[in-house]
Amino acid sequence: MRDHTVVVGFGTKGRTALRTVCGAGLKKDQVVVIDPSAKAMTAAAVEGFEAVAGDATRSDVLRQAEVQRAGKIIVATQRDDTAVLVVLTARQLNPSAKIVAAVAEEENAPLLRQSGADEVVTGASAAGRLLGLSVLTPAAGLVMEDLMRQGSGLDMVERPVTKAETGRGPRDLDDLVVSVVRGHRVLAYDDPAVGVLEPMDRIVSIVRREGNGTGR
Known part of the structure; x- marks a missing residue:
């Protein structure tokens, strides 16, 4: 593969990110999913994605997914410290790819950027803001929720x-x-x-x- 998209983590965040990019036109045969869980790998394969089982903090696993040739890398791991290591290793293998990473805590976002992420999405902050909007201005909260659902x-x-x-x-x-x-x-x-x-x-x-x- 070349200029493909690598998604690290096939949990809720990774699956949702893939639905969004595929809904925008990305072909499934241009996606490689990496996850250590056999169950997640089976689910990814059933949905039509190439799947690599393993620890994405290891360079040999990333090379299996041909990260060095990827155009985009989405890091959606369950732990922030894992995300930092994945981004650091992926950036060493591929200096030019667009890397977007998710973190749970905003305090870890600067570390992700220092490690090589181009964009960092903070899950806790985004969810908190949506909760606040929904309480203070319910209509604005509904609009934001609608924008977050691809194709709806x-x-x-x-x-x-x-x-x-x-x-x-x-x-x-x-x-x-x-x-x-x-x-x-x-x-x-x-x-x-x-x-x-x-x-x-x-x-x-x-x-x-x-x-x-x-x-x-």
Whole structure:
């Protein structure tokens, strides 16, 4: 394989991440799952993914999954210390892959970044914020919950700017634009630096999936 996606951990986080990326178009034959559990490996194989059984903190196991050739690596282990070791080893094997890792505690996020993760998702903080929103502003909580479910009602997507959209402001588009990606910068839709959309820009927007609603 080359430029494939490696997912370390086939628990709830790993499975949910895979549903999201596959729902966005990633083919299952371009995914390799690593997990030490035989039960998890069987489940991954049943769903159509290549599976490697073993400890992903070991470089030989990562090489079996051809991490050195991967384009993206998702680290969804159960323990934060395991995630740190996996990211560190994976980054040594592949200096250029996009690595996204999940941690339970926010205090461990800086260590993941220092180890080589490009993005770190803090599960406890995200869940806590959603709980708070649901209590204080139930409608906002429902919208956020809806956005977190791939393909249901509202979805957040990233796409290139079209030729017809070039030269227009983010708020002049039909889509609800949240951010503009310009080079290596992610700019808020109302950032003065955005001005008008340029040919090489990408936009992050909220869209409604056909046939789905946001009601409960």
